[in-house]
Structures are given as C-alpha cells and as structure tokens.
Amino acid sequence: MIRAAIVGATGIVGQQFLVALKEHPWIEVSALAASERSAGQSYRKAITDQTSGALRWFCDEPPVEHVMDMPVVNAAELKLDNIDVVFSAIESGPAKVLEPQYAEKVPVVSTASAFRYEDDVPILIPGVNSDHIKLLDVQRKNRGWKGFVTPDPNCTTIGLAITLKPLHAVFGLSAVIMTSMQAMSGAGRSPGVIGLDILDNVIPYIPGEEDKVQKETQKILGVIEGDRIRPASFPVSCTCTRVAVLEGHTEAVFAATDRACDVAAATEALRGYYADHSASGLPSAPANLISVTEDPFRPQPRLDRDNDGGMATTVGRIRPDGVMANGVKYMLVSHNTKMGAARGAVLTAELLIREGYIGK
Amino acid sequence: MIRAAIVGATGIVGQQFLVALKEHPWIEVSALAASERSAGQSYRKAITDQTSGALRWFCDEPPVEHVMDMPVVNAAELKLDNIDVVFSAIESGPAKVLEPQYAEKVPVVSTASAFRYEDDVPILIPGVNSDHIKLLDVQRKNRGWKGFVTPDPNCTTIGLAITLKPLHAVFGLSAVIMTSMQAMSGAGRSPGVIGLDILDNVIPYIPGEEDKVQKETQKILGVIEGDRIRPASFPVSCTCTRVAVLEGHTEAVFAATDRACDVAAATEALRGYYADHSASGLPSAPANLISVTEDPFRPQPRLDRDNDGGMATTVGRIRPDGVMANGVKYMLVSHNTKMGAARGAVLTAELLIREGYIGK
C-alpha cells in the first residue's frame, strides 16, 4: 500500500481527502498534519469544538472512523520517512513554504495554487494531459528534489479544460468565452460565503479566479516542448460569479473553432473522445470523463454534480453559436469539491502510481 | 388626465401596472379587465382567495386601495369609449387576439411578446430608440387602426440593449455574447419557478428566451429605413439561465467593437451617453438610464435592482476582454419587473403622450 500523509487534515479539503481515501485499494492514510494549534491531539479531538462538544466535520459523507484516533502532527515538522506521497490541502501561502520542504523527499499532490504557474510544474488532469507528467522529471532535475510538487487545477478550470480538450483535438479551438455560476463550497468555510451576502443574490466577482482559469486552461491544453509547456494559443475570457448553490460549478461556454464544428460533430467529440482515455481503469476515474445529456433543462448542479461519483463533467445544451465562427456553445456542471479538489487529486496520484512516479 | 385600462389586471404584471400608476401625474386607471372568471366582481373580490379569504396581491408595495372597489370587466368585452390607452399585461396567446381588437380604437402598450417581431411594430425603450416611434405611423396605415400596438422588450433584453447602445454609438459593435442569471419573478406565478427546482440549483434553460433576446437586441439597436427597421448587423449569442433570486436579472456581457475601446473609454460612454437622453424628464424616467459602479463586487441583484426606483441599469466590472478584438466585458443588473415590465411600459406610454401618440 502507498502510505499517504494528509497536510491540512482538519480543514474541509483535508476531510474530503479522508473520504476519498476511505477503503482505497492502493493508498492508505499514514499521517495527519495540520497547524500547530491542532498538533499533538487525536484527530477526533482536533476537530471537536471545545465549547459545544460538536464534531467539526464538514463532508456529507459520515466521518471516517478509522482515522479518529490518529495523532495530528504539526505540518511544519512532518516526518516523511515512512510516507510515499503527501496530499496537500493547505492555503497557497503556507503551501509556498511547506510544499518544497516535503518535495525534497517525496511527491506532493496539491490542491493549492502556489506552484501552478511555474514553468517546470504541470497541472495534471488524468486522461486530459497525462503526457505532461514528464515535466515532473524536469522539475526534479531543476530543483534537485527526490520528490516533486504537482498541483491540481482550480475547481473552475477543471470542467472547462476537460470539455475543451476534445473540441481542441478535433476542431482546433480559436477562442473561448466562459461565464461561471460557482458553488459556495469553492470558497471554503473561513468564512467562505456569508449567508447574508448570497441569499436572493449573485456575487459577480471572485478575486483572482478569472485569471487563474484563463492561464490554467491554456497550460493544460498546451503541448510539451522540450523542458516546458507551450500553452495553447487560443484566448480564453471568463466571468466568474458566485450563486446560492452548495456544490457543483455551472459554466456557460462559447467555443470558437478553426475547423467547421456543428452540433452533431461537437456532441460526438464530447461523448466519444474519452471513451478510452489515458486514466481509464484507475480506481477513482469515471468511465467517461464527460457525460452528455440531451435534456434541454440539464445539466443542473443539484441533479448532475454527483454523476459518476462527482468525477464526471456533465455537458448539455450543445447549440450552434451565432457569433463565433464555426463555434458551439454549451453548458457544463462539474463537482468542484470532488473532481475539482480532493478526489481529483487522488486520481492524479493514482495515475502517478501507475506510471511509477509515486511509490517504490 | 390620460385614462388607462389595465388588461390582465388581476395577475402579477397587472398589479405592477397598478403600482406604477398609483398617484401618476398624467395617467389614471379608468378600467380593469381580466379573464371571464373574474368579470363582474370588484377588484378586491377578484383577487381574494375564496378558501382562505387572503388577498392574492403579489407586489412588495402595498395593495392600491383606490382600485379595490372598481369592477373588473371581461377582457374580451372591454369598452374603449372613454379609454385613451390600454396597458396589456396578458400572455402572448390571448394578446394575439385581443390586442388588435383594442388597437383598432386606441393605443396599446404591451408587455406581451405577441407582436414584437412584426415589421411595422417597434420595440421601444425611451431614451434608447425613441426615434422608432415613427414606425407606429406605418403600423396605423398598414393596418387601418386608429390606435396601435407597441410592445416593450423582453425583461432580459432591456438591460442588455440599454448598455449596448452607448458602445454601439461610440465604438460600433461587431459581436455580443451574453450569459444571464435571471430572477424567478421573470417566470411569473402560474406556477413560475417551483421552489423544489431552484433551491441549491441553477436551471440552465428558459424556453424561447435566448432567441428573443438575440432578435430584439438587433431590432432595438437597428435604424429606421423607410417603412421598417434595419436590424443592427452585429451577431448576438446568449445563454439564459435561472437562479434563486427574487427580482433583478444579472448579465455577463462580452462586447466586441469595430473601433478601439478600452475600459476608460467604455466607462465614459456608459456613464455619459444618457446624461441628456430623449426620455429625460418623463415622470418614470431615471435621471440616467445607466448607473456605473466602481465596486468590483457590484452590481449584485439584491443590492442594485432598485437603483433609481428599479429604472436604472447598473453596470460594473468593466474589464478588457482578451478574446474579442477591441472588446470589453462587463456585468449588469436590471430590474426585470420594474424597468423590465410594467414601469417600463408606463415610461413608454409617457413618451408617447409627450410625443402626441397617446391622448391629445
């Protein structure tokens, strides 16, 4: 079994890692780390509210019993001798400091954005750009690390990149415009989105989000050239908003293509491209990365976020676009805290295990 | 005083007309019409639930007391002898039949879509395309009517058209892409949007809406040529969605222009264009049709829908767009049941009164 440490284990993303790894066939949780404040306590105690005695467990799934008595260690002092992979669920600030410390010794799969935009760091989506793995060799050489850091994409990027890839491969993308209606869980709980702000409302701005999605999409759909990735050249323009939805990001995409792309051809590409994808067969991989619906009222975040265990991106309303030459427009729903966070990172780790980058 | 009949007076839009005309300086409500079922009763009785005795009054504003004892007549038998204008708040199906009957004798200002797409029918937004009024002369001549039908735009079109007009006038629009997050009130109450469908959700499809917005925007921003309107030639592509918001449509707009248009110039155009607009001074007209906010977290539907009595369109987040040549992107919020429905129709009537098309 691959032995994993979860860093940031007491937060919501850390808890999602615990859920994603529960009864995992290849990976076991061997260490839990968090901030100094939690260090030295059992996991149960660390997530128990002192005043009320209530468990601060934030996932819909029940608490993972078998880690409850594990000790929580200080993330800054995490021992890695018996660890094969670190899952990092911390904020970007501490990630900048801690992830390189870990990566000197072992691979780090991260949900933080700290390293996403560095030249020798891939942003992997298994099945989409699995070939970018080889950039990890460059990274190791550059930095003299035994391990590496591989961050997952932003939760808003992932569904977009997954659905654009087939269109890019088949028709060549020339431009992409996207408006998102993002779930509150994407903002976390500290305090995340305040109820008073979001009820009967839309918040039209998520600081930093639009830039991230634009840059990451081009990088993910780019090609390896020598020691780096040449980003895809089509421009991406986004508007990212927050709506009163618990989980599941909804995106309205307008995609212009180089070559003629009608609705039937686009549908075929979206449905068929991942039939035999490069992450097929991994324990957390969906059968098909994309699920296409014909129901004009779908996808809806509440009804479609959990498709294929929250790992499939659901696409619908594929229509011709009157503005973009050769273009189509469509809607997608992607689960931002499953495929878009911890379970997506576990999928990345699985690919890296199969390819020999993690373990042994 | 101009004497108005409200047709569809018992429904939500009819009630909004009553609110919009309460203490109006130029117009008084002289007749109320509804379906046969309500005919012959007092207005109060017609909107009283028989089982519970509760008043079925749907506006936030209090019920308009002075119409409560007016009789409701059958819309199919409405007498127009002492009526100067009909405000039609009925569905498109009955509008197709009834509005021409009324228009034979008196002007009809309508919130229904039934006649919007006919060649001799303008879609007026006072201050935006006031010059399209002259198409009403063509309509009268064509149809041999003493009155005319002038429909207001769809509630999603109106904010879009108001904000595009300055950009089109100053920079020339070459393409527009828009994604809306529309309020539930736009769907009415029969049953409109069901609570079970919209809570913790986004509904990605509103039948017919996208086509309406695309067509209407081009018509409104078109130019009169002889006996008809030549629609604006720039393509418009929309995705229309429904979110858990009570009132106020939010739209994410991407606008490409013919001539260079940076953020400062676009902001200046949006802010300044309507400083002295052609509807200025009308009782229901906002001082400026557009209100521009610098707060990056605005406009928000709950906070901005009521700006200037629900008659101003609030614009924010004006940013460069990396996809559209010369383009900008921005967010807008427009009150769909004030400027976008009854109060907007009253504004249209005010313009027509001032221009001598109603009353006299």
Added chain:
Amino acid sequence: MIRAAIVGATGIVGQQFLVALKEHPWIEVSALAASERSAGQSYRKAITDQTSGALRWFCDEPPVEHVMDMPVVNAAELKLDNIDVVFSAIESGPAKVLEPQYAEKVPVVSTASAFRYEDDVPILIPGVNSDHIKLLDVQRKNRGWKGFVTPDPNCTTIGLAITLKPLHAVFGLSAVIMTSMQAMSGAGRSPGVIGLDILDNVIPYIPGEEDKVQKETQKILGVIEGDRIRPASFPVSCTCTRVAVLEGHTEAVFAATDRACDVAAATEALRGYYADHSASGLPSAPANLISVTEDPFRPQPRLDRDNDGGMATTVGRIRPDGVMANGVKYMLVSHNTKMGAARGAVLTAELLIREGYIGK
C-alpha cells in the same frame, strides 16, 4: 414475490414507490396506473415532456430502468387479478373513490389521507403501533371487503409519533406542543411551493396540516379497545410552517409527562425503546427507529434527513422544559418523503406481509 400495483405512478410519490421497490427482496412492481391522460402509454412516454423531450423524473435517485417499458393503465380500470397489494400514491379526492374499489379485492397501502380518520382504519407505523393491525380484520368484516385500506400517517405526524411513543410508554404524556419547519417536498409539485413565495421567507400556514397532526398522533398512540381505537388522551397543539428546505421536516417538540422525566431518562427512553422493535428485521426497517445525537447543533434537515436511508428519526437538543411539569423539549428531523411517504408505506406493507395480511 408479492405483486404490487402502483397507482399514481407518474407523480412524485409514485416515483418514490418505484425507487423504494427497486430490487426489493419480497415485492415486485407488476402494474402501473395513473390518470386517463397517461393510460395506454409506456411509463417512459408517460413521464416524457412532449415539448422538450425531457424525462419528468423527480427523485434524486436515477430513474428505475426496468419499469420504463411497462404500460401505464387507467387507474379507474386497473385489473387486480394478478395483484397482491396496491400502493396508492394519489390525492385524497380520487383516493376516496378508487381505494374502496381496489380494497374490495386486495389490500391497499396508501399515502393519501382519505380514510385515516375512519373508526375501522388504523394508521400504522411499524414498530410503533404494530398491534393496530388487527383493526384491519374489523374493517374487512364491516365493509365486506377481501382487502382493506391502510393509510400511512401524514409526513409531519410520523416523526412526532415515533418520538412521543417511548415517552408515553415510559413516563405517560400529559400534553404536547409542537412547531414544525417543513420541507417543500411535502407540498408536491402541482405546483407545490412557488420559489417566489419561499425564498428569504417562512410561510406560517399549511392548510389542514395542524389538525391532521393533532388527530393522527392521538390515534396512533391510542389503544385498541374492542372494535376501535381509543385515542391517547393527552392534548396535542401544533403550529406548522414551511421553510426553504428541500427534504426533511424539522420539529420543535415540548412534551409534558405524568411522571418525572429528566433529560437523562428521556434520552435513555428515546434511544433504547426501539432497540428490539416490532418491525425489526423487515427489509426497509431502520435498525433503530430513533437516532439520538449529542451535537447541540443537530439535528439539521440537510445533514440528518438521510440517516439510516431516510427511515430513522433523528432527535437532539433534549432539554428540560421550564413550562411543562415533568416535561422535556427536543428537536427532531424526519425524512418526509422517505419514512414519511413511499418508503414508509413499503415498510407497512412488509409488516403486513410478515403478519400474513398481504400475499399468500
């Protein structure tokens, strides 16, 4: 296998029966009935929206594939020759007419209220008042039916009755006051609760609900005396409200008892009473009808409605009550469309099968 007919199969409760019976070890769906409008079509066609082609399937669980090609028959002409039990998911009005027709020949387990208040009709909750089954013998004799009608309680009654039973058995109840915060799904979809009415709101009245809960609770906790039930004598007073929750009724209960009842004793009664309940071992029965939580912030409808497959009532915040002599107060959450509707009715049928009232 017991052969079941689902009447009202195309509605939301009917669909919940299909889900509850999917892969059921004892019962198979043998016939589907609905209104005349759906009759003669396949089930798939009957629930397909003609305009959009979308499937009108309202459960969170995926559509039950193996019934999709079954024909739907007119409920008024349902043949019962090869049917062992009818599950009735229709409104009270048609239930009054149809259920007796069916009951002449076969047992009817119903979610409708039509017969709940008749003297020879029990309102069964397996594990709570299983002994009331024998009233079905009286009913058969009285009415000369081969079958019978046994209605399930109102979805608001069921959690209340389940939690009051242990307190009544151990301490003797002298009075009960309850305020509910009910989920929208309890109102169905025709149109049920309109989004415009419930967002940012509480609706303080649900017609008929309070009377139902008061009467049903006393009947369920009553005792069989000869040919009828003597209702429990303690008064019950309710206020029933609707809140913006999808599923799961929340109730604040104040219970006064005859004998001393402190928090510890009440907790023990609530936790232990159903340890070996009379419905134990039935396929749909929860291990314990009540789940007690120590977390002061629980039960919450979103977090606790699905406990034990939506079949357990979760109780928390058990506190002394300063008003009621010997009383306690507590909160409960009960799943109104699982235990409180179709799955609860299936559980009732299971008990009746085991006791020899259905089948054989």
Added chain:
Amino acid sequence: MIRAAIVGATGIVGQQFLVALKEHPWIEVSALAASERSAGQSYRKAITDQTSGALRWFCDEPPVEHVMDMPVVNAAELKLDNIDVVFSAIESGPAKVLEPQYAEKVPVVSTASAFRYEDDVPILIPGVNSDHIKLLDVQRKNRGWKGFVTPDPNCTTIGLAITLKPLHAVFGLSAVIMTSMQAMSGAGRSPGVIGLDILDNVIPYIPGEEDKVQKETQKILGVIEGDRIRPASFPVSCTCTRVAVLEGHTEAVFAATDRACDVAAATEALRGYYADHSASGLPSAPANLISVTEDPFRPQPRLDRDNDGGMATTVGRIRPDGVMANGVKYMLVSHNTKMGAARGAVLTAELLIREGYIGK
C-alpha cells in the same frame, strides 16, 4: 439638538444607527468611535476595503453621506465633553468594559447584552414598560454615575414581549412556549451564518439565545417594586432556530392565560392595547406597536418585516390552543435589526429625551 456618539460605528449595527439617525429631528451624530484599528481615519476610509476599494456598507439603505468625512476615534479614548448620549453597538465583551466608562459621564443606550441582567438595569421597550425608566435613578445612585446604561432587549425577545404584554395585562399569563425561526442578520457578519450551513437547512440551536429570551421576557413584563423589578412569574420556554431568511424573526407562540381568553378577545387585546401607548408620538414610534393580520398565510418575514418602518410587530394566525388552559397560539414577525436593534435603541433614547433623562 441632542449630540450622539456612535460606538462600534463601522460594524453593521453601528451603520444601522447612522441610518436610523439620518435626518432625525432631535438627535445629531456628533462622534464616531470604533476599535483602535479604525481610529484616526475618516469614516469613509475606515469602511473601505483596502484590496478592492469597495465600501463595506451593509445596510439596504444607501450610505449616509454626511458622516463619510467625520473622523473615527478609538472607542477606548472617546471624549464625552460635547456628547449627550452614547449609542453602543459593540459586542458584549468590550461593552462590559467601555459602557461603564461612558456611563460615568453620559447616558448609554446599548444593543449589547452585557448589563441586561443586573438588578438596577431596566430593559426598556418604549410603550411596553416605559415605567421601568425609574430604575435608572436607582442605577445612578448605586453606581455614582452621572449617566447610566440602558440596554435594549435581545432581538428575539422584543416581538415576544410586545405581544405578550397585552395578553398579560388583560388575561394574566400563566405560561408561554415559543419557537423562533430567526433571520441570519441576527448573527451579524463576523462571520455570522455561513452560506454553506444554512442553504437547504435549518440550524436548530443559537447558543445562549433561549436563556436570554426567557429571562428578558420575565423582566420586561415584571413590575417595579422598590429598588428593583420583580420579574413576571409565568414560565417561558423557548426553542430558537436559524433559517435562511435575511431579516425578520418569525415566532410561533403558545400562551396560556389565567383568565378565559378566546380568539376574539385576544385579537381585540393585541389590536387595541397599544392604541394610545406611552411612546406615542415619538419620532421613531409606530402608530401601533402591533399590527394584526387576518390573512391566514401571514405574517411572513419577507412581506411583513418592514411594516411601519420595521417598528411594528405583525401578529397573525391567532387560534385557540388545545393544550394550554384558556390559551391562544399565534405567529409573529418582528424586524430584528430595526425595532430589534438600532432603531429600537433610538426609540428608547427618544423616550428618555422626552422624560428628561437624556439632554437638557
């Protein structure tokens, strides 16, 4: 003009004070105080988000322009030489320290709970217990202060106490049971209620709230005896919950009375008792403290919270109660951040001005 200092001016309650005092006929804002962090800046700067430049103004009403350039001083160093009254909008912790410092010199009207439960401190609701003012003389004498501290009740208590008073006066209360469905604004914004916790949910516990309501209600409805208040003797038992509502607390009340009290008599008492109340004519006082509705679907928080400027408590659904001897049950809606916070405190100050306790 009475010169007021607002302490805690940058928070949401402080802003509500600014709105409540805008164009006030008797009171002008003369000083603004907040924590050390804000001290020395203009009010505008103190409430401007440094990163985004957005104004952190939390009221629905527009920002109060004329205070924007006033300096904010450190609350711990507030000079009181030219101040006639301090409005305290701070948390209970700092209130314990600061309010006595202020009260040595000037009267303090507070929304904090810090002093509510002390023997020589009244909890005033003008019109309900105006005679409790004389306890302020006792307080001054006891503590040797020139001023005094007079806290307003908890926002959940106020509507309850206002509606119980007439019933107590006319029928004599013997017991009260209340379940609240409270708005999110009652929890403030630091972070208050998190969106992820409240959407599609009810939170059944608000720490400390139930005790406060129970104790305060008895004190407010008590009688002055010598140097202290003898609390009302009837027991009060509450369950306080949080629902997804922006503003307006809804309460389901069950009231038992000593003397016979039918629905008609209770309605007459609730409607008529405050016809000529002791706060009549004060600038912020509602004409009647209670508004009774006959609509069975009212009061609703969204529709009724703003009745009479948010200062009236709306009562409906007055029904007989089957449990409480002689009792009635009813629903109420009260605006928790208007009558229940800053505007209520301003009303208290107005009464104290008229009675000669503030100013002069």
